Amino acid sequence: MATQLKVQLGPLKLQNPVLVASGTFGYGEEYNRLYDVSRLGGIVTKSISLKPRSGNPVPRIYETPSGMINAIGLQNVGLEAFIQKKMPFLRSLKGPRIIVNIVGDRISEYVELAARLEDVKGIDGLELNLSCPNCERGGIEFGVNPKLTAEVIRKVRRRTRRAIIAKLSPNVTDVTLIARAAAEAGADALSLINTLLALAVDASTWRPRIATVTGGLSGPAVKPVALRMVWQVRRALPKTPIIGLGGIMTARDAVEFLLCGANAVQLGTVNYVNPKAPLEVIAGLKSYLAERKLKSPSALVGKLQVPERLRGLPQVVTG
Amino acid sequence: MVQEKAKILLHRKIARDHYRMRLKAPSAARGARPGQFIHIRCREESPYDPLLRRPISLVDVDPTGGTLDIVYKVMGLGTRALAQMPEGSKADFIGPLGKPFAFPPKGKRAVLIGGGVGIPPLVFLAKELLKKKIKATAFLGARTKEWVICRDDFRKLGVPVHVATDDGTLGFHGSVVDRAAESGRVAPATRHFLGSRDSAASVAGDLVFYICGPTGMMKAAAALARRRGIPAQVSLEERMGCAMGCCMGCVVEVNTEPVGSHARFQRVCTEGPVFPAEAVLWR
Numbered sequence: 154m155a156t157q158l159k160v161q162l163g164p165l166k167l168q169n170p171v172l173v174a175s176g177t178f179g180y181g182e183e184y185n186r187l188y189d190v191s192r193l194g195g196i197v198t199k200s201i202s203l204k205p206r207s208g209n210p211v212p213r214i215y216e217t218p219s220g221m222i223n224a225i226g227l228q229n230v231g232l233e234a235f236i237q238k239k240m241p242f243l244r245s246l247k248g249p250r251i252i253v254n255i256v257g258d259r260i261s262e263y264v265e266l267a268a269r270l271e272d273v274k275g276i277d278g279l280e281l282n283l284s285c286p287n288c289e290r291g292g293i294e295f296g297v298n299p300k301l302t303a304e305v306i307r308k309v310r311r312r313t314r315r316a317i318i319a320k321l322s323p324n325v326t327d328v329t330l331i332a333r334a335a336a337e338a339g340a341d342a343l344s345l346i347n348t349l350l351a352l353a354v355d356a357s358t359w360r361p362r363i364a365t366v367t368g369g370l371s372g373p374a375v376k377p378v379a380l381r382m383v384w385q386v387r388r389a390l391p392k393t394p395i396i397g398l399g400g401i402m403t404a405r406d407a408v409e410f411l412l413c414g415a416n417a418v419q420l421g422t423v424n425y426v427n428p429k430a431p432l433e434v435i436a437g438l439k440s441y442l443a444e445r446k447l448k449s450p451s452a453l454v455g456k457l458q459v460p461e462r463l464r465g466l467p468q469v470v471t472g
Numbered sequence: 473m474v475q476e477k478a479k480i481l482l483h484r485k486i487a488r489d490h491y492r493m494r495l496k497a498p499s500a501a502r503g504a505r506p507g508q509f510i511h512i513r514c515r516e517e518s519p520y521d522p523l524l525r526r527p528i529s530l531v532d533v534d535p536t537g538g539t540l541d542i543v544y545k546v547m548g549l550g551t552r553a554l555a556q557m558p559e560g561s562k563a564d565f566i567g568p569l570g571k572p573f574a575f576p577p578k579g580k581r582a583v584l585i586g587g588g589v590g591i592p593p594l595v596f597l598a599k600e601l602l603k604k605k606i607k608a609t610a611f612l613g614a615r616t617k618e619w620v621i622c623r624d625d626f627r628k629l630g631v632p633v634h635v636a637t638d639d640g641t642l643g644f645h646g647s648v649v650d651r652a653a654e655s656g657r658v659a660p661a662t663r664h665f666l667g668s669r670d671s672a673a674s675v676a677g678d679l680v681f682y683i684c685g686p687t688g689m690m691k692a693a694a695a696l697a698r699r700r701g702i703p704a705q706v707s708l709e710e711r712m713g714c715a716m717g718c719c720m721g722c723v724v725e726v727n728t729e730p731v732g733s734h735a736r737f738q739r740v741c742t743e744g745p746v747f748p749a750e751a752v753l754w755r
């Protein structure tokens with residue numbers, strides 16, 4: 154049998170394991186001007202909130218060595234405009250799975266978003282952006298607290314038959330606690346990681362480089378952190394579908410994520426750097442597998458070779 | 473719009489810290505308009521530093537020869553890496569990007585006010601204006617003599633050039649906006665371009681301002697245009713991520729929508745870089 158790239162991610166069948174990440178690919182149309190985006194495994198939309206959001210003051214982005222910090226403030230068109238203006242294009246794409254990333258200030262907003270998207274055609278799954286401050290709990294991120302994470306997912310689960318992907322924040326001491334809570338609450342898959350909380354300073358002016366002071370770090374600089382977290386979650390949850398992301402630039406980077414336990418990958422910041430990277434990763438993955446006579450990406454999943462004596466390590470203890 | 477690896481046909485130093493690069497890019501050259509830019513990758517291999525592309529305006533386009541020209545100043549990491557690319561090698565760019573300058577109706581005169589690396593897009597604009605039989609005059613400013621770039625490009629097109637430098641090493645000593653304002657008062661030859669305060673209404677009606685440069689300069693030039701009742705377009709600069717309209721990083725505040733609505737911030741890469749001067753909320 155020839156090498157093929159199809160993967161199964163919980164209930165989702167993907168033509169290949171390469172998706173594009175929320176916030177880095179707009180609503181799909183933008184990059185379709187450069188290449189045929191129907192070849193992607195999946196498209197995750199920019200986070201959608203119930204109401205349009207105007208976002209943060211500028212500067213919103215700052216480049217760091219091999220990375221970038223962003224504090225966009227979830228500027229998006231809002232649910233109604235998304236359904237009316239952005240879904241028609243996404244729905245017209247036959248190849249990729251369409252994942253709508255949703256975000257809210259309170260649990261009821263996630264639930265309402267899920268409920269209102271339930272009748273919208275052409276959506277394959279919801280990705281829950283849990284890296285958002287919860288205004289009912291003093292601004293603590295949903296995704297840093299296992300109880301809140303579980304509660305959001307449980308309540309959204311009751312309102313949707315669609316696949317739920319919980320997108321985990323890396324800004325936690327033990328990501329496996331959150332991952333387990335999400336899986337047990339009914340998430341069909343986990344995606345990790347979102348951006349790492351970061352700060353850049355201008356030593357000449359004594360000012361932060363980003364208007365909101367802190368922002369989220371992404372790009373190749375975060376890849377080692379992301380790989381570590383994917384590996385930890387894979388060890389803790391051997392059966393849960395995982396989408397790995399954080400700093401992927403090339404097919405070999407994607408292979409590293411699969412080896413650490415990801416079943417699929419998302420490409421984020423690289424879209425800005427090399428828009429055709431998703432196609433290159435798809436092609437590169439195929440030849441990587443073919444050269445090794447491997448039939449499918451699943452042959453790589455979790456195959457990281459770890460010394461025998463380190464295999465049964467206790468999980469990281471939380472502080 | 474394309475993403476392509478284009479052969480570098482020419483790459484020369486044109487002034488201290490300034491380079492001109494010509495790319496072989498027939499399909500991008502075909503539809504490119506003045507005011508548009510390309511997003512160019514300065515280094516391709518790991519460690520990806522700088523990671524992001526850099527936006528650079530088109531200074532000239534030859535649709536028949538299939539070439540794009542840019543002029544850039546070495547500012548930091550990205551442009552320094554760009555300057556190392558040898559002629560004959562390939563540069564990865566996306567473009568043409570952004571909304572171009574709008575042409576004025578026939579009979580108007582264009583006043584091009586450019587500062588520093590804001591000058592290059594005005595060269596391409598002048599060329600296209602002349603094709604449409606619209607007269608143009610350029611007011612160019614920079615910190616010092618060597619940085620008043622592209623003077624020859626305007627001269628070759630037959631566009632009169634007035635220069636101002638902050639240090640007085642060339643032309644008028646002071647800001648280019650003061651130079652432009654001054655021309656209406658003291659220099660009879662250029663009076664018809666800007667008009668004096670008294671005759672503003674009659675003369676200004678024929679003018680259109682095209683402004684590109686540092687923020688302070690653009691703000692002053694926009695204020696001058698407003699005082700004289702002259703329509704003005706500005707080409708803005710912001711740090712860019714994708715330049716494709718996706719990252720929402722390069723936004724500016726514009727007052728075309730009520731403050732507080734989601735359209736308050738517009739993207740320099742997509743709704744811009746050219747905006748009507750009166751829409752911009754200068755900070």
Ligand SMILES: Cc1cc2nc3c(=O)[nH]c(=O)nc-3n(C[C@H](O)[C@H](O)[C@H](O)COP(=O)(O)OP(=O)(O)OC[C@H]3O[C@@H](n4cnc5c(N)ncnc54)[C@H](O)[C@@H]3O)c2cc1C
Pocket residue numbers: 509522526527528529530542543544545546547548549550551552589590592593708709710711712740745
């Ligand atoms: C639409 C558009 C068109 C442009 N056209 C041209 C052009 O034709 N020719 C040209 O030379 N340049 C042009 N620029 C500016 C050019 O993109 C920047 O000079 C370049 O990105 C600097 O990159 P760098 O890596 O060399 O410098 P960096 O290392 O990124 O920065 C060097 C220094 O400049 C400052 N800086 C850089 N960019 C900005 C910014 N956008 N706002 C505020 N401060 C900044 C940094 O803080 C730092 O102090 C254009 C920009 C835009 C948005």
Ligand SMILES: Cc1cc2nc3c(=O)[nH]c(=O)nc-3n(C[C@H](O)[C@H](O)[C@H](O)COP(=O)(O)O)c2cc1C
Pocket residue numbers: 174175176177199200223225227254282320346347348370371372373375398399400401419420421422423713719721
């Ligand atoms: C400018 C920018 C905007 C982003 N917006 C969102 C968003 O709206 N929702 C979300 O869940 N993640 C968002 N992300 C995070 C990415 O989806 C991704 O998790 C992160 O950037 C790490 O992957 P990367 O290193 O491949 O970019 C954003 C990232 C960037 C750089």
